[in-house]
Amino acid sequence: xxxxxxxxxxxxxxxxxxxxxxxxxxxxxxxxxxxxxxxxxxxxxxxxxxxxxxxxxxxxxxxxxxxxxxxxxxxxxxxxxxxxxxxxxxxxxxxxxxxxxxxxxxxxxxxxxxxxxxxxxxxxxxxxxxxxxxxxxxxxxxxxxxxxxxxxxxxxxxxxxxxxxxxxxxxxxxxxxxxxxxxxxxxxxxxxxxxxxxxxxxxxxxxxxxxxxxxxxxxxxxxxxxxxxxxxxxxxxxxxxxxxxxxxxxxxxxxxxxxxxxxxxxxxxxxxxxxxxxxxxxxxxxxxxxxxxxxxxxxxxxxxxxxxxxxxxxxxxxxxxxxxxxxxxxxxxxxxxxxxxxxxxxxxxxxxxxxxxxx
Amino acid sequence: xxxxxxxxxxxxxxxxxxxxxxxxxxxxxxxxxxxxxxxxxxxxxxxxxxxxxxxxxxxxxxxxxxxxxxxxxxxxxxxxxxxxxxxxxxxxxxxxxxxxxxxxxxxxxxxxxxxxxxxxxxxxxxxxxxxxxxxxxxxxxxxxxxxxxxxxxxxxxxxxxxxxxxxxxxxxxxxxxxxxxxxxxxxxxxxxxxxxxxxxxxxxxxxxxxxxxxxxxxxxxxxxxxxxxxxxxxxxxxxxxxxxxxxxxxxxxxxxxxxxxxxxxxxxxxxxxxxxxxxxxxxxxxxxxxxxxxxxxxxxxxxxxxxxxxxxxxxxxxxxxxxxxxxxxxxxxxxxxxxxxxxxxxxxxxxxxxxxxxxxx
Numbered sequence: 001x002x003x004x005x006x007x008x009x010x011x012x013x014x015x016x017x018x019x020x021x022x023x024x025x026x027x028x029x030x031x032x033x034x035x036x037x038x039x040x041x042x043x044x045x046x047x048x049x050x051x052x053x054x055x056x057x058x059x060x061x062x063x064x065x066x067x068x069x070x071x072x073x074x075x076x077x078x079x080x081x082x083x084x085x086x087x088x089x090x091x092x093x094x095x096x097x098x099x100x101x102x103x104x105x106x107x108x109x110x111x112x113x114x115x116x117x118x119x120x121x122x123x124x125x126x127x128x129x130x131x132x133x134x135x136x137x138x139x140x141x142x143x144x145x146x147x148x149x150x151x152x153x154x155x156x157x158x159x160x161x162x163x164x165x166x167x168x169x170x171x172x173x174x175x176x177x178x179x180x181x182x183x184x185x186x187x188x189x190x191x192x193x194x195x196x197x198x199x200x201x202x203x204x205x206x207x208x209x210x211x212x213x214x215x216x217x218x219x220x221x222x223x224x225x226x227x228x229x230x231x232x233x234x235x236x237x238x239x240x241x242x243x244x245x246x247x248x249x250x251x252x253x254x255x256x257x258x259x260x261x262x263x264x265x266x267x268x269x270x271x272x273x274x275x276x277x278x279x280x281x282x283x284x285x286x287x288x289x290x291x292x293x294x295x296x297x298x299x300x301x302x303x304x305x306x307x308x309x310x311x312x313x314x315x316x317x318x319x320x321x322x323x324x325x326x327x328x329x330x331x332x333x334x335x336x337x338x339x340x341x342x343x344x345x346x347x348x349x350x351x352x353x354x355x356x357x358x359x
Numbered sequence: 360x361x362x363x364x365x366x367x368x369x370x371x372x373x374x375x376x377x378x379x380x381x382x383x384x385x386x387x388x389x390x391x392x393x394x395x396x397x398x399x400x401x402x403x404x405x406x407x408x409x410x411x412x413x414x415x416x417x418x419x420x421x422x423x424x425x426x427x428x429x430x431x432x433x434x435x436x437x438x439x440x441x442x443x444x445x446x447x448x449x450x451x452x453x454x455x456x457x458x459x460x461x462x463x464x465x466x467x468x469x470x471x472x473x474x475x476x477x478x479x480x481x482x483x484x485x486x487x488x489x490x491x492x493x494x495x496x497x498x499x500x501x502x503x504x505x506x507x508x509x510x511x512x513x514x515x516x517x518x519x520x521x522x523x524x525x526x527x528x529x530x531x532x533x534x535x536x537x538x539x540x541x542x543x544x545x546x547x548x549x550x551x552x553x554x555x556x557x558x559x560x561x562x563x564x565x566x567x568x569x570x571x572x573x574x575x576x577x578x579x580x581x582x583x584x585x586x587x588x589x590x591x592x593x594x595x596x597x598x599x600x601x602x603x604x605x606x607x608x609x610x611x612x613x614x615x616x617x618x619x620x621x622x623x624x625x626x627x628x629x630x631x632x633x634x635x636x637x638x639x640x641x642x643x644x645x646x647x648x649x650x651x652x653x654x655x656x657x658x659x660x661x662x663x664x665x666x667x668x669x670x671x672x673x674x675x676x677x678x679x680x681x682x683x684x685x686x687x688x689x690x691x692x693x694x695x696x697x698x699x700x701x702x703x704x705x706x707x708x709x710x711x712x713x714x715x716x717x718x719x720x
Contacts, residue, residue: 104630112630112655114606173655257646266467266475275652282621282646284636287660291475291536294658296651 006030010355011135012329013063014053021053021134021329023355024063028139029126033078036145038090040353043133044069044159044319045329045345047190047252050336052121057277061121067133068094068119069158071148072350081142089148091309092140093161094119094299096130100143108301110144111169134329136353146306149313156318159190159344160309162299163319167195167248168308169300170271171202176246179203184247184263186231188215188223191250191273193343194319196223198308199248201315207244209260218342222320231259242266250274257294261286269293319344325352364389364426367491373719374498375690376426377416384416384693386719387426389494391502399447399508400439401455403717406496407432407522407683408693408709410554410616413700415484419641424484430496431457431482432524432710434517437508444505452517454509454673455501456524457481457663460488463506471667473506497693499717509670512677519682522554522708523673525663526683530559530612531672532664533635539610540566546607548573548593548627551614552583555637557707558683559612560587562672565679571608573624582706586684595623608632618642621658625650633657683708689716 006027013024031037049066051057071091074084084090097117098110105113117124120132148157171177179202185195186209196219199206207227208219216228229236237259244263252274260270261283272294286292300308312318321344324332332345347353365371368390376387394400412429414420433455437447447453460480461473468476480487483495488504495501511520534540539547549559550573560583563570571591572583580592593604601623608627616638624634625647636644636658650656664672676682685708688696696709711717 109630109655112653272648272651274648276648279622279645279647281643282658283643284638284640284660287636287658288639288662289475289660291659291661293660294646294651295655296648296653296657297655298652 009131009135009137011065011131011353012326013065015063017055017060019050019053019333021333024065025355026065026131028131028137029128031076031078031139033080034142035078035139036074036081036084036090036142037076037137037139038072038074039137039350040070040072040133040135041350042071042155042158043067043347043349044162044321045332045336045347046159046162047336048162050333053333059121061129064121065131065134066120067135068092069161069163070119070133070138071154071158071161072138075137083142084145084147089150089154091146091148091158091161092119092133092138092144093146093165093305095302096140096144097124108303110301111299134347134349134353136349144302146302146309149310152313153318155323155346155348156321157309157312158346159319159321160194160312160317161305163190163194163344164198164312165300165305165308166191166273166297167250168198168311169304170248170273170295170297171198172304173297174246174269174271174295176269177202177204181205181245182207182243184209184244184260185225185250186247186260187250187274188219188343189250189339190319190344193223194317195248195250196225197317200224201311201317207240209247209263237262244268246271248273252276254278254280257281258283258286261292264292266290267292269295272296321346323348326354327352366390368392372494372498372500373717374428374494375693375717376428378426380418380423382413382416382697384497384697387428389428391494391500392489394439394441394502396441396443397504398441398502399437399444399453399505400500400502401433401435401453401508402438402500402714403433403435403496403498404714405434405518405521406430406711406713407525408696408700408711409522409525410700411525413697416697424492427484428494428497429483430498431455432521432526433496433501434511434521435500438500441505446505446510447508452511454511454521454524455482455496455503455507456509456528456669459493459503459507471665473665474663496713497690497711499713506666509666509673512674515673515677516682518687518710518712519685520673520676521710522558522683522685523676524669526554526558526708527562527676528664528669528672529637529661530555531562531675532668533612533637533659533661534563534566535668536661537610537633537635537659539568543567544569545609546571548608548611548624549589549614550574550611550624551638552579552707553614553703554683554708555614557587558681559614560589561681562676564588565675565681571604573611573627606630610635612637614638616640618644621645622647622650625656628654628656630654631656633659636660685710687712691716
């Protein structure tokens with residue numbers, strides 16, 4: 001087999017499980033006939049990036065160039081690309097490849113394909129390890145590129161490519177998107193705050209469920225939630241028992257499920273989008289006696305990611321972000337670990353990421 | 360002065376009750392109400408022995424209200440019907456299952472989901488609408504509101520049909536609710552092969568599902584396949600077979616009530632697969648989140664069924680000749696039956712021959 005043609009790229013990579021990111025030069029493939037090449041403008045920092053740079057899930061292959069909330073401007077398209085052209089505003093989320101032929105792929109659920117290839121840290125068809133959006137440019141198969149509608153600000157739209165679709169997909173799939181429904185959102189971070197916005201835009205009544213009273217004001221006044229409930233306060237939980245059609249649980253730390261199940265109406269559904277590493281205690285009785293359900297969800301398929309982005313454009317939904325320069329990224333990761341951000345860091349890649357060794 | 364069980368109602372009844380958490384059952388004289396205008400009085404012929412009966416007489420769940428007369432898989436003959444009763448007449452063969460009361464006016468009741476009514480009352484060990492305690496089917500007769508009486512279809516034997524009133528509806532209802540019967544040829548795993556599990560296999564096969572029994576006992580394989588009609592059998596302690604079965608099942612009905620690991624069962628499900636928990640373990644189970652999130656898998660539950668659905672289930676079973684595999688016992692054999700049930704030593708349900716063996720001293 002002939003040598004694969006490549007172009008130079010530069011970015012930030014973690015080299016070991018300290019997770020410290022530093023300048024990294026690498027290369028990306030030439031633009032293939034189905035590829036879209038784009039200059040990265042902004043890249044969101046997802047909590048997954050933090051887990052991966054520190055190898056907390058045990059699957060990291062160093063060096064890791066993270067970033068799967070990537071937006072930019074198309075610079076080149078392959079000969080068989082039909083959906084995009086040079087100059088288009090585009091984005092790439094968590095997926096850059098799938099088998100294309102299994103039931104999941106044919107039903108628009110590439111995110112559940114057993115051969116899915118994630119945007120970073122996975123082996124691609126050319127045997128290279130995928131590198132994410134903390135880098136100057138990306139090249140991606142057209143089938144995994146999302147159009148960013150013109151009225152959305154690129155920086156604040158970037159986090160929707162992971163956080164947005166992660167909450168949107170289960171809301172739609174489980175029918176938790178009907179006007180008048182009462183939806184709970186557990187956790188008010190990157191996922192949670194976007195969850196509130198989408199659910200409100202769907203016409204639902206939204207209660208934010210949090211362990212700390214301190215977030216009440218921002219939940220109601222800043223994000224538009226209807227009510228706020230402290231899950232550690234038995235009286236608040238008791239008063240809200242059996243009132244919610246669905247709950248989107250974004251919390252990735254270990255936490256009790258019993259109070260959350262109690263908040264659901266009969267037949268209510270608890271959607272887990274945070275992924276605690278240790279198993280949680282499962283109270284079976286509420287499932288049996290009130291026919292409640294617990295389900296997991298993982299991002300979304302490409303078609304529904306585009307649908308989500310179009311809905312965001314229609315309702316002016318964007319993430320609340322703190323724009324940072326590339327040289328702030330390690331500090332941002334430390335703050336993210338302490339949940340000290342409202343609510344997503346986004347790296348101003350185009351203006352601040354330089355291939356300088358002095359970063 | 361508080362009335363005794365014998366005097367609180369006008370009609371003397373004889374049965375067997377457990378008086379404390381030793382769970383030992385013995386003869387018990389009590390009483391039942393007169394047949395009201397909405398009631399049906401049932402002379403009991405047979406009563407199935409459900410695992411719930413065992414849990415209740417031993418107070419495993421902490422809310423037993425002694426003396427307990429268990430029994431909620433009751434088949435008998437209507438001997439009296441009240442003047443408002445339209446669905447039954449004297450001489451009809453009828454069944455009474457797990458519930459004998461509900462508010463009859465809430466959203467659940469309006470949707471024929473009496474089992475989810477917040478004021479639902481159980482056939483035994485519960486307080487009925489008149490404020491007195493309910494006593495179950497280990498007795499010579501029972502008086503029940505017509506809404507909670509079922510017509511026992513022609514052709515369905517009274518003895519081996521009795522367990523359907525709890526075990527049958529408990530597995531039938533989730534098969535319908537969770538969509539298992541909507542498309543032909545879906546693959547269902549049935550975890551546990553006891554009272555619930557064996558009936559689940561039969562009903563699922565009648566629905567056209569492909570069925571794999573999932574069990575920790577290799578000895579059950581032959582009967583699972585040849586007697587019950589399962590398509591295949593998976594031993595949970597065989598790592599190679601478990602590996603090969605990963606991602607092959609659309610649904611799993613988990614009837615196991617002992618504490619057990621969910622991780623291997625979740626692995627058997629396809630993407631978007633559903634695990635329906637029916638067993639009631641004494642302690643919470645552990646739920647691993649990664650399989651749920653990575654595969655959009657679901658864990659749900661179900662609790663018996665409403666009255667309309669229970670009748671539908673009985674008619675379905677009659678049509679498909681589905682009955683439980685039973686061991687018929689006399690009333691005075693109940694205590695040794697309970698000991699054997701505690702060790703799962705029954706294929707697969709004890710049924711008490713009440714009419715022929717329950718006699719007052």
